Amino acid sequence: MQVWRIWKSVLTNSFWYSEKITLAPFPRGFHLITDVIVRELPQIRKLEVGTLHLWLQHTSASLTINENADPSVKTDLESWFNHTVREDSSYFTHTYEGSDDMPAHIKSSLLGCEVTIPIHQGKLQLGTWQGIVLGEHRNQGGSRRIVATIQGLEGKTD
Secondary structure, eight states, X not given: OHHHHHHHHHHHTEEEEEEEEEEOOOOSXXXXXHHHHHHHOGGGGGEEEEEEEEEEOOSSEEEEEEESSXXXXXXXXXXXHHHHSOTTOTTOOOOTXXXXXXXXXXXXXXXXXEEEEEEETTEEXXXXXXXXXXXXXXXXOOOEEEEEEEEEEEOXXX
């Protein structure tokens, strides 16, 4: 019986929310987007415990968690990826949209298009030096869409 009461309590406080966030175009490179995500999802503040899942709906950009303080980290990431996945490689055949097309897909595959972040007492549980980073791997990537799904237990108030 006690297990049922706990489960019933969990069900009554259960919270699910999904929203599509459209990011304005960013120049090529790595960009800290934590503040944008938090601003667009005030529902995070309601949760005592939960998770935020972010899914980028593109194959030529990426999402990752990385340094949020020193901008040289973002510059170094861009330099490393450009050195490792070179444009104008003669063996690329998928170049319909330009020389940055196939390299952008490879970079996206290396980093991925999703991150999941724990929520505790109404806040994302990122480490002191961690932030949500968008990797824009195209010269003209355009706006980007992220599907955000929040799930957890309500209990926190603003």
